Amino acid sequence: MSNPIETKPAEAERPPGLRWKARFPLLSLIVERLLLSILLLFAVSVLIFGGVEALPGDFATTYLGQSATPQAVANIRSELGLDRPLVTRYVSWLGGALQGDFGTSWASRNSVSEQVGRRLGNSLFLAGFAALIAVPLAVGLGMLSVHFRNRMPDKIINVLSLAAISLPEFFIGYLLILYFAVNFGIATFPATVYEGMGFLERLQTIALPTATLVLVVLAHMMRMTRAAILSVMSSAYMETAELKGLSAARSIVKHAAPNALAPIINVVALNLAYLVVGVVVVEVVFVYPGMGQYMVDAVTVRDMPVVQACGLIFAAVYILLNMLADILAIVANPRLRHPR
Amino acid sequence: MPELSTGLLSVRNLKIEATSYPPGEPPKRITIVDGVSFDLAKGKVLGLIGESGAGKSTIGLAALAYGRGGAEITGGEVKLNGTDILALGKGGIRKVRGARVCYVAQSAAAAFNPAHKLGDQVIEASIKHGLMSRDEARKRALYLFQVLGLPNPEAFGDRFPHQVSGGQLQRAMTAMALCPNPELIVFDEPTTALDVTTQIDVLAAIKHAIEETRTAALYITHDLAVVAQISDDIMVLRYGKTVEYGPVQQIIEAPRQDYTRALVNVRQAIRHEAADQSRPLLSVDNVSAQYSNGFKVLHDVSLHLCRGQTLAIVGESGSGKSTLARVITGLLPPSDGRISFDGKPLTPSLKRRSRDELRRIQLIYQMADTAMNPRQTVRDIIGRPLTFYDGLRGAAKTAKVKELLEQIEMGTGFIDRYPAELSGGQKQRVAIARALAARPELILCDEPTSALDPLVAEGILKLLARLQEDQQLSYVFITHDIAIVRAIADSVAVMHRGRLVRFGPKSQALSPPFDDYTDLLLKSVPEMKLGWLEQVLATRRMESAGN
Amino acid sequence: MRLREIPITAWVGIFGILLAIFCALFAPWVAPYGETEVVGGVWQEADAQFFFGLDNLGRDILSRLIFGARTTLFVAFAATLVSFSLGIVLSFIAAVSGGLIDTVFSRFNDLMMSIPTLIFALVVLAVLPQHILILILVMAVLDSTRVYRLGRAVALDVAVMEFVEAARLRGEGTAWIIFREILPNTLSPLLAEFGLRFAFAILFLSTLSFLGLGIQPPTADWGGMVKDNKDGIIFGIAAALVPGSAIAALCICVNLVVDWLLKRTSSLKGGRGDA
Numbered sequence A: 001m002s003n004p005i006e007t008k009p010a011e012a013e014r015p016p017g018l019r020w021k022a023r024f025p026l027l028s029l030i031v032e033r034l035l036l037s038i039l040l041l042f043a044v045s046v047l048i049f050g051g052v053e054a055l056p057g058d059f060a061t062t063y064l065g066q067s068a069t070p071q072a073v074a075n076i077r078s079e080l081g082l083d084r085p086l087v088t089r090y091v092s093w094l095g096g097a098l099q100g101d102f103g104t105s106w107a108s109r110n111s112v113s114e115q116v117g118r119r120l121g122n123s124l125f126l127a128g129f130a131a132l133i134a135v136p137l138a139v140g141l142g143m144l145s146v147h148f149r150n151r152m153p154d155k156i157i158n159v160l161s162l163a164a165i166s167l168p169e170f171f172i173g174y175l176l177i178l179y180f181a182v183n184f185g186i187a188t189f190p191a192t193v194y195e196g197m198g199f200l201e202r203l204q205t206i207a208l209p210t211a212t213l214v215l216v217v218l219a220h221m222m223r224m225t226r227a228a229i230l231s232v233m234s235s236a237y238m239e240t241a242e243l244k245g246l247s248a249a250r251s252i253v254k255h256a257a258p259n260a261l262a263p264i265i266n267v268v269a270l271n272l273a274y275l276v277v278g279v280v281v282v283e284v285v286f287v288y289p290g291m292g293q294y295m296v297d298a299v300t301v302r303d304m305p306v307v308q309a310c311g312l313i314f315a316a317v318y319i320l321l322n323m324l325a326d327i328l329a330i331v332a333n334p335r336l337r338h339p340r
Numbered sequence B: 001m002p003e004l005s006t007g008l009l010s011v012r013n014l015k016i017e018a019t020s021y022p023p024g025e026p027p028k029r030i031t032i033v034d035g036v037s038f039d040l041a042k043g044k045v046l047g048l049i050g051e052s053g054a055g056k057s058t059i060g061l062a063a064l065a066y067g068r069g070g071a072e073i074t075g076g077e078v079k080l081n082g083t084d085i086l087a088l089g090k091g092g093i094r095k096v097r098g099a100r101v102c103y104v105a106q107s108a109a110a111a112f113n114p115a116h117k118l119g120d121q122v123i124e125a126s127i128k129h130g131l132m133s134r135d136e137a138r139k140r141a142l143y144l145f146q147v148l149g150l151p152n153p154e155a156f157g158d159r160f161p162h163q164v165s166g167g168q169l170q171r172a173m174t175a176m177a178l179c180p181n182p183e184l185i186v187f188d189e190p191t192t193a194l195d196v197t198t199q200i201d202v203l204a205a206i207k208h209a210i211e212e213t214r215t216a217a218l219y220i221t222h223d224l225a226v227v228a229q230i231s232d233d234i235m236v237l238r239y240g241k242t243v244e245y246g247p248v249q250q251i252i253e254a255p256r257q258d259y260t261r262a263l264v265n266v267r268q269a270i271r272h273e274a275a276d277q278s279r280p281l282l283s284v285d286n287v288s289a290q291y292s293n294g295f296k297v298l299h300d301v302s303l304h305l306c307r308g309q310t311l312a313i314v315g316e317s318g319s320g321k322s323t324l325a326r327v328i329t330g331l332l333p334p335s336d337g338r339i340s341f342d343g344k345p346l347t348p349s350l351k352r353r354s355r356d357e358l359r360r361i362q363l364i365y366q367m368a369d370t371a372m373n374p375r376q377t378v379r380d381i382i383g384r385p386l387t388f389y390d391g392l393r394g395a396a397k398t399a400k401v402k403e404l405l406e407q408i409e410m411g412t413g414f415i416d417r418y419p420a421e422l423s424g425g426q427k428q429r430v431a432i433a434r435a436l437a438a439r440p441e442l443i444l445c446d447e448p449t450s451a452l453d454p455l456v457a458e459g460i461l462k463l464l465a466r467l468q469e470d471q472q473l474s475y476v477f478i479t480h481d482i483a484i485v486r487a488i489a490d491s492v493a494v495m496h497r498g499r500l501v502r503f504g505p506k507s508q509a510l511s512p513p514f515d516d517y518t519d520l521l522l523k524s525v526p527e528m529k530l531g532w533l534e535q536v537l538a539t540r541r542m543e544s545a546g547n
Numbered sequence C: 001m002r003l004r005e006i007p008i009t010a011w012v013g014i015f016g017i018l019l020a021i022f023c024a025l026f027a028p029w030v031a032p033y034g035e036t037e038v039v040g041g042v043w044q045e046a047d048a049q050f051f052f053g054l055d056n057l058g059r060d061i062l063s064r065l066i067f068g069a070r071t072t073l074f075v076a077f078a079a080t081l082v083s084f085s086l087g088i089v090l091s092f093i094a095a096v097s098g099g100l101i102d103t104v105f106s107r108f109n110d111l112m113m114s115i116p117t118l119i120f121a122l123v124v125l126a127v128l129p130q131h132i133l134i135l136i137l138v139m140a141v142l143d144s145t146r147v148y149r150l151g152r153a154v155a156l157d158v159a160v161m162e163f164v165e166a167a168r169l170r171g172e173g174t175a176w177i178i179f180r181e182i183l184p185n186t187l188s189p190l191l192a193e194f195g196l197r198f199a200f201a202i203l204f205l206s207t208l209s210f211l212g213l214g215i216q217p218p219t220a221d222w223g224g225m226v227k228d229n230k231d232g233i234i235f236g237i238a239a240a241l242v243p244g245s246a247i248a249a250l251c252i253c254v255n256l257v258v259d260w261l262l263k264r265t266s267s268l269k270g271g272r273g274d275a
Helices: A016-023 A025-054 A059-067 A070-079 A086-098 A112-147 A152-166 A169-183 A199-205 A207-233 A236-243 A248-286 A291-301 A304-331 B056-062 B090-096 B118-128 B134-147 B166-178 B196-213 B224-230 B248-253 B258-264 B321-329 B355-360 B378-390 B394-407 B412-416 B424-436 B454-471 B482-488 B516-524 B532-546 C008-025 C061-097 C099-113 C117-127 C132-159 C162-170 C174-185 C187-210 C222-235 C238-264
Strands: B009-020 B028-040 B045-050 B072-080 B101-104 B184-188 B216-221 B233-238 B241-247 B282-290 B296-305 B310-314 B336-341 B361-364 B442-446 B474-479 B491-496 B499-505
Touching: A025 A086, A025 A304, A025 C099, A086 A304, A112 A152, A112 A207, A112 A248, A112 A291, A112 A304, A152 A207, A152 C238, A169 A207, A169 A248, A169 C187, A169 C222, A169 C238, A199 A207, A207 A248, A236 A248, A236 B101, A248 A291, A248 A304, A248 C117, A248 C187, A291 A304, A291 C117, A304 C117, B009 B056, B028 B056, B028 B072, B028 B233, B028 B241, B045 B056, B045 B224, B056 B184, B056 B216, B101 B166, B118 B134, B118 B166, B134 B166, B134 B196, B166 B184, B166 B196, B196 B224, B196 B516, B196 B532, B216 B224, B224 B248, B224 B532, B233 B248, B233 B258, B241 B248, B241 B258, B248 B258, B258 B454, B282 B321, B296 B310, B296 B321, B296 B336, B296 B491, B310 B321, B310 B482, B321 B361, B321 B442, B321 B474, B355 B361, B355 B378, B361 B424, B361 C162, B378 B394, B378 B412, B378 B424, B378 C162, B394 B412, B394 B424, B424 B454, B454 B474, B454 B482, B474 B482, B491 B516, B499 B516, B516 B532, C008 C061, C008 C238, C061 C099, C061 C132, C061 C174, C061 C187, C061 C222, C061 C238, C099 C132, C117 C132, C117 C187, C132 C174, C132 C187, C162 C174, C174 C187, C187 C222, C187 C238, C222 C238
Parallel strands: B045 B216, B045 B233, B101 B184, B184 B216, B296 B499, B310 B474, B310 B491, B361 B442, B442 B474
Antiparallel strands: B009 B028, B009 B072, B233 B241, B282 B296, B282 B336, B491 B499
């Protein structure tokens, strides 16, 4: 008894691009994101390299400072390769970067890649550990505040998180140092880690920096999780569940959770990207030998190869995490997993 | 009033209130439902009819002891087989919902969870309430899919909500409500959001299913013609109170209250069509249009409109009727063909049109809420075209605005009000005044009454007719409602999937012989008489048997 | 809008902001000592004369805090104003024009946003001369990307409403549509966003100064003051926490006000927003 008129427009009428997209919506969206991210990365590398070159100020002169005689400037320029054309320099820089070779530091004359390798590991360890603690805590607190919506616990959590996102990272860091390291003497400062350090000892050393990072990111993530869950809870299908006489537990687990997954994953991934930036300040505060510390020191002395290398790597991690967030959100969307 | 027997559902003096928070004022308590009583016997259908805001959905949800969006049941009793469900605690009412009383929502598309298969959702409540095992539930779901006429019933349960159409979702929701063998189902405007040709199928399916399973039902709608096909009794509601309550025959054929009579007689007027003129005001010649992605929306459409007349363009969603309006206004330039206005070719693209060209063709939208800037007063909304086209300002502008307010039958006191302070009908009148302020010759009306209650819509149509007579206005009236077409049109164009299927003077266009689509369309419009649905279904069965 | 309707938390926020503005405007008259005046020993304890004690060079912390309010507020406000104007103008033009302009603007914005702000700032500040104007411009341009994203979303929300199309059909120009049709309907969310950006600007400026790349000494700036005094922490001297608390307090106040504004954002179809 179905309506014969109720069909979609004929397949042949749709342009070819639409046909491919319609058949594999999930795959084509993922590929699209991947390509976009790669493109972005290239554009960012151009921006970091070229932008720096296009800005005023001659490096050789700045680098030499007082002793900038024309001869010395010319020498330095040829030594650092600054006399070659722009495009050539970019290509060789990028080529090296793709192979993991970021050139030589102007300040220490050491290989940049060597330092980067070690420090990147340290930074990722710190960030990863902080994420491990922060994510479950944030999602849990978000769910708690939704459960007690507009009642006391929710209001308290709201005020505390509002305060937390207003505190600068260095403030939290020094506060923790003052109380836990100096006054109570139970934590380590500065957080120096080195090769061959035991795992447990490493964890102990980074306790304070981790706590700082967690506090910074927790508040943001919790607020966003709360908003995402609330939006799902007010959907029409939640009313249907209630009108079917389902228990609160079943409604939340079976009906709310699958739909809240995509937005929560998105929130978590975005905050992980934010963590990448937070690491920089925390490393400076705790004198932790990571990428952030490395970059800030290089910027202060204008050590360009290091600055460019660090900039590129940070940007790459950031872009990667954002891309992951996008892709996971796509995959978690049932409409795209099961096309028409 | 039918005798107050203690049947399946017995509602006495139901009172429902809510708190409203008007901006800038203290919160106040409003009564949504005020002392409503009715009875429903086993296997019978009661139609709850009224305009928006009458409280019918709220009453329907009260049968599940549920208050949506802050509505609280503050008085009365709702007895289901003798037990007052309003007195049950949380646990008790949970056992009733989804097992003894079920709900079919207006928008099935939003009511289903996009993350789960339809079949799982349909059988969920039955299993969770311990009424049947999973296998039994599956078998019952399959049976219901068949009774409701869903395509491929065996595979239907494995599909996701976004993979099926609106009409199928509405039927799936009905299956979900019927699955646990409830004593009562509440249908909340189940066919309002559907096209007319889909509506008749869903309606028939619901009627068939109710008869097969002997379930009692509350059928909520604002369309009296629809409810007349399916109910045993009807209750007419207005402002939360009962206006009239009786058997369907009495309500439809011998209504006692004026309000009921007005609802029954809506759109009975028929316009006598004017004769065709030699030179048309608007001429659309072989127009085709497509979107930027290459998708063709209009195919070779030709029609015309004479001065002082009304052309009604009828079609369902996706027919291209609104797109045609966009092409005429210049928002979407045609890819082929030409449009002429008053003998001269009309500049295809909006950006290139002269101010005069723009002035002479005006557009009225379906949703008056979003058609006006909420931050502007009525004075600014109506006054802007006066300033823009004629340079009127200050006192001259105010005088003209007041004049226009009188033309649209609204007092001059409205001049400093904001849109949020106006009712739906008032907003649409202001939109009409805004169009009139430009002194147009042609007004395109894009379903201006579809979002309004029947009686309010009637008022708007009468206003438009009067203005046409007074000012020799010409209208292109886009609608999906055949009753409106009969009441207001001189010529009719029927569109289907971007093509013009029929065009001519009203008397010709709406008389046989018909093409297949127009035939289907005309037959699907519910008529305000009992037994119409059975007639249509019987005709269909004969036709398919004869083929 | 009734004054009574404003919740306590918003009042606290408003008070804090006004206090900071007061200090910023009347610093030379309000501060007990000069900005760079040495009045005692290094890290001298707090007492009746020196309310917060002295810093690493013997300067009065309270006075430097008051002068710092001036610098911090001025730079943060200037940067927010520039970033907001830039972001809103570009995003509204993109939203209203659509098509190629929208695509080009938005893609470029996505590109700029794909580099984290701090990293980008570090790279750029490594090569640019140290000057307050440069600092403001760098902060403004980087932050405008966030404003652009929000502005475009908000403008598009309004732009798809039929009254905007009605204005277009009338023949109204782009300027009219942006300023008379769209902007008045987006004031609430935009105002709230301005507050958020301002709070972020304060934090960002302090961070840059803390890293040594923002305001240069001896000009008093809260982030710089933290940097100056951080070595005292290991000796149990809390001098660095005073400017840190000031930054935190000001940001909390701004966030409280923004929270209140966001709650008041009424739907477009509903109320008029403010009387």
